[in-house]
Each structure stands twice: as C-alpha cells, then as structure tokens.
Amino acid sequence: MSNTLKRRSFLGLSVAATAAAALAACTPNPSPTATATGQPNRILPINPIIAEYETRRASTGKTVAKTLTPGPFSTTLAGKKITTWGYDGALVAPTLRGTAGDELNVTLANTLSEATSIHWHGLALRNNADGVPGLTQDAIAAGKDYPYSFKLPHPGTYWYHSHVEMQRERALYGALIIEDPQEPLKYDKDWVIVLDDWLDGVTGTPDEVLKEVSQGMGSMGGMSHGGGNGGMVMGHMLMGATSDFLGGDAGDVAYPLHLFNGRDPGNPETFTAKAGERVRLRIINAAGDTAYRVGAPGQKLTLTHTDGFPIQHVDVDAVVLGMGERIDAILTVQDGYTPVLALAEGKAQMTYGLVSTGTGTVPALASLPTTLEGKVVDGGQLTADPAVNLATKTVDRTHEVHLTGGMAQYDWGINAQQFDMAKPFENALDIKAGERVEVKFINDTQMWHPMHIHGHTFQIGTTGARKDTVIVRPKQTVTVYFDADNPGQWLFHCHNAYHAERGMMGVFSYLT
Ligand SMILES: [Cu+2]
Numbered sequence: 001m002s003n004t005l006k007r008r009s010f011l012g013l014s015v016a017a018t019a020a021a022a023l024a025a026c027t028p029n030p031s032p033t034a035t036a037t038g039q040p041n042r043i044l045p046i047n048p049i050i051a052e053y054e055t056r057r058a059s060t061g062k063t064v065a066k067t068l069t070p071g072p073f074s075t076t077l078a079g080k081k082i083t084t085w086g087y088d089g090a091l092v093a094p095t096l097r098g099t100a101g102d103e104l105n106v107t108l109a110n111t112l113s114e115a116t117s118i119h120w121h122g123l124a125l126r127n128n129a130d131g132v133p134g135l136t137q138d139a140i141a142a143g144k145d146y147p148y149s150f151k152l153p154h155p156g157t158y159w160y161h162s163h164v165e166m167q168r169e170r171a172l173y174g175a176l177i178i179e180d181p182q183e184p185l186k187y188d189k190d191w192v193i194v195l196d197d198w199l200d201g202v203t204g205t206p207d208e209v210l211k212e213v214s215q216g217m218g219s220m221g222g223m224s225h226g227g228g229n230g231g232m233v234m235g236h237m238l239m240g241a242t243s244d245f246l247g248g249d250a251g252d253v254a255y256p257l258h259l260f261n262g263r264d265p266g267n268p269e270t271f272t273a274k275a276g277e278r279v280r281l282r283i284i285n286a287a288g289d290t291a292y293r294v295g296a297p298g299q300k301l302t303l304t305h306t307d308g309f310p311i312q313h314v315d316v317d318a319v320v321l322g323m324g325e326r327i328d329a330i331l332t333v334q335d336g337y338t339p340v341l342a343l344a345e346g347k348a349q350m351t352y353g354l355v356s357t358g359t360g361t362v363p364a365l366a367s368l369p370t371t372l373e374g375k376v377v378d379g380g381q382l383t384a385d386p387a388v389n390l391a392t393k394t395v396d397r398t399h400e401v402h403l404t405g406g407m408a409q410y411d412w413g414i415n416a417q418q419f420d421m422a423k424p425f426e427n428a429l430d431i432k433a434g435e436r437v438e439v440k441f442i443n444d445t446q447m448w449h450p451m452h453i454h455g456h457t458f459q460i461g462t463t464g465a466r467k468d469t470v471i472v473r474p475k476q477t478v479t480v481y482f483d484a485d486n487p488g489q490w491l492f493h494c495h496n497a498y499h500a501e502r503g504m505m506g507v508f509s510y511l512t
Helices: 002-010 015-026 048-056 206-214 497-502
Strands: 063-068 070-077 080-087 096-099 103-109 119-121 145-151 156-161 173-179 189-198 232-234 237-239 257-260 269-272 278-285 292-295 301-306 309-316 318-321 326-332 337-344 349-356 376-378 397-404 429-432 436-443 449-453 458-460 469-472 477-483 489-494 505-511
Touching: 063 096, 096 103, 156 278, 156 326, 173 189, 173 278, 189 292, 189 337, 206 497, 257 337, 257 349, 278 318, 301 318, 309 376, 318 326, 397 429, 397 449, 436 449, 436 469, 449 477, 469 477, 489 497
Parallel strands: 063 103, 096 173, 189 278, 269 349, 318 376, 397 436, 429 505
Antiparallel strands: 070 080, 103 145, 119 156, 156 173, 189 257, 232 237, 278 326, 292 318, 292 337, 301 309, 301 326, 337 349, 436 477, 449 469, 449 489, 458 477, 489 505
16 A cells, blocks of 8 residues: 555645545555446446457467466676566566467466556557556456456567556566567577666665656756766766757666666677578567667668568668667677677666677677667658558547656656546547547657557558657657557556656547
8 A cells, every 4th residue: 555655646646635545545456447437438448349359359269378477586686686576586577479369368476565467568459458457457466366368469579567656667577479470571580689777676676766756856956967978877866868869868767787688788698590590689678767779780780670560671780769669670690799789878888698609709898889870760760561551541530649747846747647547537538449540749848758559559650660659759749640449448658667657648548
C-alpha cells in the first residue's frame, strides 16, 4: 500500500483524492470492470467482441507454453553484488520464441513482494492480455499466478516487461521473437541484443530516483548547464546532457552502467560466427531514460525492420533507438573481433558486445572508439516496405496529442494533463472500430519523447515505417496513422519510464 500511496502522491492529487486512493488500495485489486463503472459506451477488455476478434486471428494450432517467475535475486555487476528483481532469477530473462499464429501461454508466477503484470510490447494482441493493471486487467498480487494466453499476431522483434510503476527499471523485461513462417530475409545467425541503462542496487533504486526527480528542478534555481556532453550530475539527476541528434536534452537520469544482454562493459558478451556470415541482429532498447546509438565501427549495418515490421533496406553507419524501439539489422561478419557498440546518446557512456571468428586478439575496452558518425538514422526516419503500407484511406478521426510538462515541476503529461491510472478514462481519446485514425504527436516540451501506442502498429506519414514507438523531438510534430482494428482500451505513453510514471500517458478508447 505504501508504494501505491507514494506513487499517487507523486501525481499531485488532492488530499481527498489521496485518501480515496488509500481506501481503494486497502481493498482487493480494483477490477478494470469496476474502474469502468459508468462507462457503458466503451468496449472493455471483458467485452465478448475481444474474444470474437481473437478467433479471427490466424492460427497455426500450435502452443508455446512457459512459466515466468518474477522475483528478487542477487547477482554481480561491475564487481558489485546487487539485489534486484527479474524473471527466473537472472538479469537476462528468457527469450520467448514462437511463430506468428502460435498461441502463447505464459503463466506468470509472482514471487515478488508486490503486485505485477506483463505487457507484450508492440503486439496487436487481444486487449485483455495487454497487461495494464487498472485498464486491461487486475494487477497480479504477490504470491499469485496469472495465465496470459493469446495468439502471436505478427512476425518480428518484440519484448515483454512489467507494466507496474517502476518495475521495468529493475530487470523485469525480456525479448519476444516471433518468427515468420515465410521469412523472406536470408541470414545465417539470429542474435538478440537487449540494451538497458542500469542503476538498481548500484547507486539507488528506480523508486528512489523517481522520488528525487519528481521534486523537479524548480527549487534549484541558477543551475548551470555546463559540463560537456555527459552533463552534470546532482544526486541521480543528469543536467546538460545533450544530443544534437535528439534535438537537445538527451536524458534526465544519471546511470553508473549500461548493459548489453545483462553484462556491463567490463564483462562483454562475445558472440561467435564465421567470417562472411550474415547475422540478423535484433536490437531492443529496454532502457528507462537512454537512447542508444548502435553500430560496428568501420562497417555498415543493413537495417531491415523496425518494431517488428519490414522497411526498405538501408545501409547505415549507426542507428539510434529510443526507449522501447527495436531495430533488426544485418551485419556481415569480418575476420577477427568486431565490437558492436551501443553508445548512450548524449551521455558520454557506452556498453558493447563482441563478435569473434576465433582469430585475432580481444580489443581492450579503452581501445574502442567512443563515437559513431556518418550516416546515422532512427527508426522514425525509415521507409516502410511497401508490402506493409497502410491501405489508402480517408482519415476518419484526428487526435492532437500535445506532449507537455518539463523539468521544473517534472509534470510530464498529455495535453497538459498528468494521467491518473485510478481514472483512466478521464481524458480518454475516443475511437471507433473501422476508423482510420490520425494522431499528431506535438512536442511542446524541451525534450525528446519516445511515444508508444499499445495494441497497434501505426505508420509514420504515408510512406514511413510501421512502428509502435517513435522518437518525437522537441518542438516537433510527428503525424502517425493507424487502423482501428483491435477493439479495447489501449494505453499510449512516453516510453521514458520516469516521464510515463509522472503522467505522460493516455488511453485510446474504443467506443461501442
Ligand atoms: Cu518523455
């Protein structure tokens, strides 16, 4: 209960509302159906339409079954023993793999001391499996099991993570790879790279950081923004970290470490391959507050997919991923050791892995390049494979989504409202099944935001990539389109964990 109270008080509720929240927290998990009392015109997760749509999804008749056990565990990072929370007792959760059309049956066995959930990031899945407590399901209480069961709708690189408060900022995330039964891409090996900014157990906990940043910079006054690219650190706050690529302020939080498949740069992952082999890298940015610039110095990456969907292939020197984004790229292996760098954009830090053909000498960390320049793009700048373009259709409904708030009060919001999960429909954006929806993400803030929509893959403009998470730079507008073809109640939010928790969230709400 204390966590609930703490979080809700961060949202700046009135005393009366906080008292009401305290009462609610003392009763068993408020059900999404109870939350929705007085919402008769909304297609709720329990609506039979949700099950009917599931029967329309393609099926292989096969089932992938797995139990995931979130819980506390201890491990060592950069020589320091830490205790954190993860799935199945490891920093790297199991990679789930299935084929499009398979049924995924995951039993979540909650051994945490608090409630949790799993969100299947990027999937256009049935609404009642989306894993958003208070909106699509009850939170799964400590000690309880919960069955997730749904069809895997599209091939591609996805991931899963807790959708409760700051839990994702521990190690409660993993990769979800959906194979294409008719995979057109030719490659010899398939490797998953999960990137994360890490502080839990090293410099504090994510909850402590949230509490600190939530006090805002308003009271500090006269803060200088010097200190070079890495910025200036005060407590857990990072000030003055800048990235031209991201349009200014790169991030809010100072991290001691960045992880590449759960490993710190002192203990890098080493992949093995033969020279000349084509490797499909599936890169996932699971971080809370860090974009990564990824590349192999002196080599090109051929980008093939973003957020699971194919793009027109393009050769680049590096690719930037915001939090929540995925990129698939082909790397042709060269003889010797090849470092794959993930530079923390604007933060003057990095992590990396190595590709080895079994020859040559291991490069020392200090000898690695610290920049990746040349042709550098992000997923929002790519062009869709025409096969996945949305059909030509007139827009039925437009929603303007102003990204609002700032560092002074740390009052990140949507259309100047800080989202309150206790009242999810308060500022809901209504849509109806069958509509072509236009969403204008208008960034009124001084900072970039990776904006994520649940349950749909939108298209950027009319020829841009199909994506579920897109970087929106300061003072810029990114216009995206999606077909309202998956009824239910769907969260959308900034995938900066701290911005989201402070209220940069909203709901796309299907009406009956
Ligand atoms: Cu944000």
